Amino acid sequence: xxxxxxxxxxxxxxxxxxxxxxxxxxxxxxxxxxxxxxxxxxxxxxxxxxxxxxxxxxxxxxxxxxxxxxxxxxxxxxxxxxxxxxxxxxxxxxxxxxxxxxxxxxxxxxxxxxxxxxxxxxxxxxxxxxxxxxxxxxxxxxxxxxxxxxxxxxxxxxxxxxxxxxxxxxxxxxxxxxxxxxxxxxxxxxxxxxxxxxxxxxxxxxxxxxxxxxxxxxxxxxxxxxxxxxxxxxxxxxxxxxxxxxxxxxxxxxxxxxxxxxxxxxxxxxxxxxxxxxxxxxxxxxxxxxxxxxxxxxxxxxxxxxxxxxxxxxxxxxxxxxxxxxxxxxxxxxxxxxxxxxxxxxxxxxxxxxxxxxxxxxxxxxxxxxxxxxxxxxxxxxxxxxxxxxxxxxxxxxxxxxxxxxxxxxxxxxxxxxxxxxxxxxxxxxxxxxxxxxxxxxxxxxxxxxxxxxxxxxxxxxxxxxxxxxxxxxxxxxxxxxxxxxxxxxxxxxxxxxxxxxxxxxxxxxxxxxxxxxxxxxxxxxxxxxxxxxxxxxxxxxxxxxxxxxxxxxxxxxxxxxxxxxxxxxxxxxxxxxxxxxxxxxxxxxxxxxxxxxxxxxxxxxxxxxxxxxx
Numbered sequence: 382x383x384x385x386x387x388x389x390x391x392x393x394x395x396x397x398x399x400x401x402x403x404x405x406x407x408x409x410x411x412x413x414x415x416x417x418x419x420x421x422x423x424x425x426x427x428x429x430x431x432x433x434x435x436x437x438x439x440x441x442x443x444x445x446x447x448x449x450x451x452x453x454x455x456x457x458x459x460x461x462x463x464x465x466x467x468x469x470x471x472x473x474x475x476x477x478x479x480x481x482x483x484x485x486x487x488x489x490x491x492x493x494x495x496x497x498x499x500x501x502x503x504x505x506x507x508x509x510x511x512x513x514x515x516x517x518x519x520x521x522x523x524x525x526x527x528x529x530x531x532x533x534x535x536x537x538x539x540x541x542x543x544x545x546x547x548x549x550x551x552x553x554x555x556x557x558x559x560x561x562x563x564x565x566x567x568x569x570x571x572x573x574x575x576x577x578x579x580x581x582x583x584x585x586x587x588x589x590x591x592x593x594x595x596x597x598x599x600x601x602x603x604x605x606x607x608x609x610x611x612x613x614x615x616x617x618x619x620x621x622x623x624x625x626x627x628x629x630x631x632x633x634x635x636x637x638x639x640x641x642x643x644x645x646x647x648x649x650x651x652x653x654x655x656x657x658x659x660x661x662x663x664x665x666x667x668x669x670x671x672x673x674x675x676x677x678x679x680x681x682x683x684x685x686x687x688x689x690x691x692x693x694x695x696x697x698x699x700x701x702x703x704x705x706x707x708x709x710x711x712x713x714x715x716x717x718x719x720x721x722x723x724x725x726x727x728x729x730x731x732x733x734x735x736x737x738x739x740x741x742x743x744x745x746x747x748x749x750x751x752x753x754x755x756x757x758x759x760x761x762x763x764x765x766x767x768x769x770x771x772x773x774x775x776x777x778x779x780x781x782x783x784x785x786x787x788x789x790x791x792x793x794x795x796x797x798x799x800x801x802x803x804x805x806x807x808x809x810x811x812x813x814x815x816x817x818x819x820x821x822x823x824x825x826x827x828x829x830x831x832x833x834x835x836x837x838x839x840x841x842x843x844x845x846x847x848x849x850x851x852x853x854x855x856x857x858x859x860x861x862x863x864x865x866x867x868x869x870x871x872x873x874x875x876x877x878x879x880x881x882x883x884x885x886x887x888x889x890x891x892x893x894x895x896x897x898x899x900x901x902x903x904x905x906x907x908x909x910x911x912x913x914x915x916x917x918x919x920x921x922x923x924x925x926x927x928x929x930x931x932x933x934x935x936x937x938x939x940x941x942x943x944x945x946x947x948x949x950x951x952x953x954x955x956x957x958x959x960x961x962x963x964x965x966x967x968x969x970x971x972x973x974x975x976x977x978x979x980x981x982x983x984x985x986x987x988x989x990x991x992x993x994x995x996x
Contacts, residue, residue: 492529492530492532492586493530493531493549514597515561515569516562516571516587517597518558518559518560519557519620520621521597521598521599521600522555522571522573522595522597523554523555523595523596523598524550524552525552525593525596526552528552529551530549530550530551531550531586532585532586533545533547533549533575533583533584533585534584535584536583536584537563537565539565540565540566546581548581550585554575554576555575555598556573556575556576556585556595557574557617557621557736558572558573559571559733560732562587563584567589568586568588568589569588570584570585570586571587572732573585574736576615582732582733582736600617600621600622602614602621602622602623606622606623606626606628607628608629608631611630611673612683616710616740617740620711623710624710625712625713627707627708627745628709629705629706629707630705630708631674631703631705632672632673632674633671633674633703649720649728651720651728651729651734652720652728656728658721658722659720659721660720660738661717661718661719662717664686664687664688664689665686665715665718665738665741665743666686667686667687668685668686669684669685669687670682670683671706685706685743687743687747688714688744691744691746691747703750704748704750705748706744706747707744707745707746708744708745709742709743710739710740710741710742710743712738712741712743714743715741718734719731719734720734720737758809758833758835761796761797762795762796762859763793763795764796764809764833764835764836765791765793765794765833765834765836766789766791766792766793766794766833767832767833767834771787771790771792771824771832772787772824773811773813773823774808774822775822775823776823777800788813792813793813793836794812794820794824794833795813796809796810796811796835797810797811797812797821798974800823808825809833812855812975814855821978838856838859838860840852840856843866846868850924857951858982862950862951862952863951863952863953863954864950865948865949865950865987866948866950867947868918868946868947869946869993869996870944870946870947871917871919871943871944872914872915872938872942872945872947873914873938873940873941873942873943874915874935874939874940901962901970902961902964903961903962904959904960905959907927907929908927908953908959908985909960909979909983912927914927916947924984926983926984926986927983927986928986929985929986929987932988933989938989944992944996945989945991946991946993947988948986948990949984949987950984951981951983951984951985952981953980953981953983953985955980956980956981957977959976959980960973960976
């Protein structure tokens with residue numbers, strides 16, 4: 382070491398200085414580099430200012446250490462005070478932009494209407510926000526406060542091929558995620574089914590510019606899957622909670638299929654449009670309604686479809702019959718569901734049709750509980766309807782409903798007979814009120830809910846003429862027998878002033894159910910037409926009767942009112958042959974069984990003789 386170059390001494394001083402005041406390694410290296418190379422630097426404008434004394438150089442090095450430590454080196458280099466090799470100048474930080482409130486429906490674009498900025502407008506600088514986590518397929522989502530008024534579209538994106546659907550979804554609307562995410566127009570889109578808006582199926586955006594319009598929400602699951610789940614858990618939640626897991630429930634009130642698939646009224650139940658549609662496979666549309674039970678009490682109404690091949694058992698079609706069902710959602714057959722029009726074209730998006738079927742409960746097993754035997758209704762008897770709107774059918778085999786075929790509660794019907802085929806479902810032919818009402822058809826057997834209950838009429842014999850005439854037509858059918866009865870009566874033959882009275886149809890020449898006058902014919906004419914023969918007791922109303930021409934001639938009847946003895950009977954054997962038909966076409970205006978009932982209600986005179994009592 383020489384007196385002219387005390388570099389080693391300066392280095393030692395730097396190390397001692399570092400021990401007293403810690404400094405970064407990189408700063409120590411840069412400072413020592415400056416000390417060491419200083420004596421060897423070529424003279425320049427800075428060379429004339431460097432001290433020549435080694436002591437002063439040591440002091441200068443120490444000062445450099447203090448300054449560099451205080452100002453962190455980078456600032457000195459940036460200011461040009463030190464030329465430190467290898468130091469890069471840091472990039473200047475961008476000014477932060479403070480975002481104002483999110484635009485509302487009144488102030489600007491929101492979740493219901495995406496608007497592109499003008500190309501001439503300056504692009505604002507925003508601080509990026511973390512993107513929300515993607516939603517899973519077969520999960521549930523909910524509209525957030527920021528997404529209130531969320532728009533549903535027919536396709537992802539805001540292009541011309543993506544139609545806007547209505548209504549908008551308010552905050553809190555829950556939805557089932559069918560597909561997504563799909564990136565379009567700077568946003569992520571999900572295909573959803575909205576639970577609170579009937580028919581709302583389409584694509585929604587999850588948010589924009591860091592605003593979250595929908596977010597994941599938890600399904601409303603029970604702690605355990607039990608028999609209460611089908612009526613406690615909403616349908617979409619049930620599918621998310623349990624998938625295709627089966628559940629066994631008890632139910633009652635099983636009924637025939639009640640879903641109108643559009644054939645009757647040309648209304649498609651899945652779209653609400655006035656057009657025919659059908660579900661494929663068809664059996665998935667045949668909803669059957671029942672009432673769940675829990676702890677021996679009825680809980681909630683529901684519906685399900687019975688899978689092909691499941692033995693429906695003897696209880697199918699009975700009302701309020703107990704049954705144990707094993708059912709589940711997410712049927713494998715749902716994967717091929719379609720809702721099509723009469724030409725086989727899709728009227729619902731295939732994804733929506735599939736989800737509709739996935740949300741349908743399908744019965745995989747069913748076991749009917751033994752039904753308490755109910756007494757059969759007697760033929761030629763009266764019954765009272767308990768349940769409102771008792772359905773009438775034209776034929777149990779065809780299960781075709783009669784036009785206007787419903788009978789109100791408390792109505793009394795005449796039981797004409799029982800369907801000859803026995804089985805778990807018994808059918809009875811009934812007549813409601815006067816035959817002109819056209820309320821004649823088949824009803825299901827009485828069941829444990831008292832849908833149809835047999836009653837006993839308060840009959841009065843013909844000998845008590847006034848009380849007998851108080852009976853209505855149905856009561857007379859039940860209270861009178863086929864045995865002959867003999868009475869002293871006033872009898873006379875009325876010459877009909879109205880020709881239609883003797884046209885072979887009597888009262889049936891005009892049918893109130895159609896409002897049309899018919900040229901009709903009735904057979905046998907003597908039994909089914911108005912004869913003009915009347916009889917009465919003193920002081921009471923008259924009763925119109927007829928006669929059998931094979932037993933009596935019309936000339937045997939008096940032309941004026943005469944007190945005579947009359948013998949006759951109801952329910953003539955010839956009534957089974959009665960017909961009431963259109964004289965031109967031969968078409969039955971009444972069903973033959975109904976015409977027979979009409980004829981059975983006629984009193985047929987079989988004999989006339991002198992009275993045995995005085996009037």
